[in-house]
Amino acid sequence: MKWNELGSEPCSVARSVAAIGDRWTLMILRDCFLGVRRFDDFQARLGISRSIIADRLKRLVDEGVLRRDAYQDRPVRHEYRLTDKGLALHPVIMAIVHWGDVHYADETGPPLLHRHKACGCDFVPVMTCSACNDPLTARDVEVRPAGA
Amino acid sequence: MKWNELGSEPCSVARSVAAIGDRWTLMILRDCFLGVRRFDDFQARLGISRSIIADRLKRLVDEGVLRRDAYQDRPVRHEYRLTDKGLALHPVIMAIVHWGDVHYADETGPPLLHRHKACGCDFVPVMTCSACNDPLTARDVEVRPAGA
DNA sequence: AACATGAGTTCGATTTTCGAACGGAGGTGG
DNA sequence: CCACCTCCGTTCGAAAATCGAACTCATGTT
Numbered sequence: 533m534k535w536n537e538l539g540s541e542p543c544s545v546a547r548s549v550a551a552i553g554d555r556w557t558l559m560i561l562r563d564c565f566l567g568v569r570r571f572d573d574f575q576a577r578l579g580i581s582r583s584i585i586a587d588r589l590k591r592l593v594d595e596g597v598l599r600r601d602a603y604q605d606r607p608v609r610h611e612y613r614l615t616d617k618g619l620a621l622h623p624v625i626m627a628i629v630h631w632g633d634v635h636y637a638d639e640t641g642p643p644l645l646h647r648h649k650a651c652g653c654d655f656v657p658v659m660t661c662s663a664c665n666d667p668l669t670a671r672d673v674e675v676r677p678a679g680a
Numbered sequence: 681m682k683w684n685e686l687g688s689e690p691c692s693v694a695r696s697v698a699a700i701g702d703r704w705t706l707m708i709l710r711d712c713f714l715g716v717r718r719f720d721d722f723q724a725r726l727g728i729s730r731s732i733i734a735d736r737l738k739r740l741v742d743e744g745v746l747r748r749d750a751y752q753d754r755p756v757r758h759e760y761r762l763t764d765k766g767l768a769l770h771p772v773i774m775a776i777v778h779w780g781d782v783h784y785a786d787e788t789g790p791p792l793l794h795r796h797k798a799c800g801c802d803f804v805p806v807m808t809c810s811a812c813n814d815p816l817t818a819r820d821v822e823v824r825p826a827g828a
Numbered sequence: 829a830a831c832a833t834g835a836g837t838t839c840g841a842t843t844t845t846c847g848a849a850c851g852g853a854g855g856t857g858g
Numbered sequence: 859c860c861a862c863c864t865c866c867g868t869t870c871g872a873a874a875a876t877c878g879a880a881c882t883c884a885t886g887t888t
Contacts, residue, residue, distance in 0.1 A: 544778075544791060575835095580876085583837075619819075621779060631768055643691055644826060645823070646822070648809040648811060650820055653812065655810045659774060661799060661806070664796065665806075666796070673770075675793070729845085732847095
């Protein structure tokens with residue numbers, strides 16, 4: 533298998549990873565969820581080559597994860613915003629953040645805190661079963677091919 | 681910023697991504713959660729260069745995500761198993777799978793189904809608030825720096 | 829006119845990543 | 859004892875990704 537064949541595997545991980553499974557792409561998505569929208573802001577925050585930013589943003593737009601909207605004319609300028617498909621990546625980013633918080637935070641604790649607007653509390657994300665609402669762990673899950 | 685500086689950023693996404701944010705690493709982790717443990721099985725399932733498998737497995741062991749255990753002597757052979765830190769990546773993988781299921785499945789539906797052993801039902805993963813147990817969406821969350 | 833801003837593109841040099849072939853330690857069959 | 863097989867890697871040269879710096883382009887500001 534090669535990089536570009538990944539997307540056509542009959543596996544949802546492979547297809548997702550083909551779209552977003554790249555260091556810089558994930559860092560850009562993190563910034564999107566933090567409200568960053570403009571090319572130069574992405575570049576300044578990441579401190580990497582502009583050509584990589586341009587390439588990754590283009591891919592994300594092609595994938596339908598980001599939308600490129602004009603926010604002014606004369607000169608026309610665009611901003612990058614998450615589409616619904618992009619917003620649906622929120623659990624992925626939250627899961628990654630939480631794993632990092634637990635396993636890489638230093639004595640000062642996690643760098644960022646998350647507050648649930650609805651209930652007003654700081655929280656950590658918990659993955660639950662859509663059927664019984666109980667929290668899930670790896671050992672609770674049985675996997676089988678569809679149609680079996 | 682460069683690739684290898686990613687891990688020292690004060691950001692949990694950056695630190696996590698430095699450890700696992702690579703296409704092949706994520707594919708290997710997928711296989712780990714499906715029960716694959718041996719070098720040649722990883723290689724056969726992924727169909728990529730053995731050097732990549734070797735490199736990624738080594739990194740994951742160094743990171744403490746996998747453990748390299750001998751399963752026989754003469755000749756000594758090892759298998760790769762998820763540590764607790766590795767098992768803690770389950771929500772990340774589930775979130776990625778679910779996003780792929782929703783956005784890339786064809787008319788035949790998702791390639792794999794997941795059953796919750798405790799309740800016996802097929803399910804999809806739902807991310808919830810640890811404080812109030814309600815499902816979370818991106819717009820429900822407010823982020824702020826720690827210590828504010 | 830000179831300078832600033834925002835959003836890229838281009839370029840050559842450096843790093844990574846890749847596939848294919850090889851190695852090696854030990855079994856198995858004849 | 860010799861050939862072959864299995865499992866687990868390593869080595870190496872070619873191909874690709876990444877890098878920083880400079881350049882472009884359209885406009886607005888001093």
